Amino acid sequence: MPRKRVLVKDIMSKPGVAISKDEIVGVALELMDKKDITHLIVLNKERGLVGILTAREIMDGLGSYRFQKIQARRIYVSALMTEPPITIEQNADASKAADIMISQGVEIIPVIKNSEVVGVVTETDLLKLLEGENGATAEKLMNPKHPRINPGQRAVHARTVMLETRSRLLPVCSGEKLLGIVTEMALAKTFYQVREKFPSRIMDSVVRRIIVEDIMLENPPTVGTSDNLGKIVQTVVENGIPAVPVVDSRMSLLGVLERRSLLKKLLPKYQV
Structure with missing residues (x-):
């Protein structure tokens, strides 16, 4: 049976939910809560992509001695984000995005077209391809x-x-x-x-x-x-x-x- 071909651009979420690297972490958590997500793409002043921020990175940073005795209002997104982010081209196969997520342990990948961010592909976007499957138990x-x-x-x-x-x-x-x-x-x-x-x-x-x-x-x-x-x-x-x-x-x-x-x-x- 021939394998199906699905491109990243066919399943991606657009636009991705973004935050400035100069925002404080409290704003990031509020935005995640409002959008019911656990990840954000991070932009600089020129609206260029510079990183990714996830709930895991916030958990790790705020629970560490790295910021011992520092109040939350003094901790910025730029101090917690992962940089540089892994990206993927919009015409890449969806399976490539899945492979990156599995091998690199990431839950979100910004999608690029002509060097511009046009969306994000998430674990949820990919998992929806399996809805209705019987398969393994x-x-x-x-x-x-x-x-x-x-x-x-x-x-x-x-x-x-x-x-x-x-x-x-x-x-x-x-x-x-x-x-x-x-x-x-x-x-x-x-x-x-x-x-x-x-x-x-x-x-x-x-x-x-x-x-x-x-x-x-x-x-x-x-x-x-x-x-x-x-x-x-x-x-x-x-x-x-x-x-x-x-x-x-x-x-x-x-x-x-x-x-x-x-x-x-x-x-x-x-x-x-």
């Missing part, structure tokens, strides 16, 4: 060894686990039972609020008292082991989550299915 696609955390552990520990394991979501469990999830965005907002609301001298002690139970999303979206590829993609896309827990009928956690695992299903289907 969650049991075959999930990672049963995905890291997890318990509700009494500290939020700063959750950040460390995410960074060390390259995870973008942690299931919160009591024993085997799934209680909730913690995302990069939840941690980014938590660290921002501490830096915004508390004096510099007590920031560290305040953030270390915050536990996972305080910030987790309860009753999160889940899938079952027999759910097929189309159902999994629908759950991930509709809920805007970077990964989805796989559970049994008693809500015991069996594994986690990440977006990058789903993107891998695109490659044999759409590569030329």
Whole structure:
């Protein structure tokens, strides 16, 4: 069977949501919240593309000693963004974008036409190509060894686990039972609020008292082991989550299915 060819320009989001590199991080979080996204393209004064800012970078930066005792209003987008950004031409194959995301660990790629940014291609844009597919089940696609955390552990520990394991979501469990999830965005907002609301001298002690139970999303979206590829993609896309827990009928956690695992299903289907 011939493989389908889909170009980046056919699926990209346009225009991408942009922010100035000279804005403060609080404005970036507000914009992400308003648009219900976890990523922004970053522009300079001449409206040229200079970087990418994601919830993960905000979580990492605001939770680090790099900005110890610095209030959020003094931290700028330029200090947290990734530069230079990886880009892709609008006439490239969609499978190339998927391959870049998998190999480079990025969730958004600015799309270029004649050296100008004309949009962005995101994981969600690519995953929509798999909607309606039957394919493999969650049991075959999930990672049963995905890291997890318990509700009494500290939020700063959750950040460390995410960074060390390259995870973008942690299931919160009591024993085997799934209680909730913690995302990069939840941690980014938590660290921002501490830096915004508390004096510099007590920031560290305040953030270390915050536990996972305080910030987790309860009753999160889940899938079952027999759910097929189309159902999994629908759950991930509709809920805007970077990964989805796989559970049994008693809500015991069996594994986690990440977006990058789903993107891998695109490659044999759409590569030329």
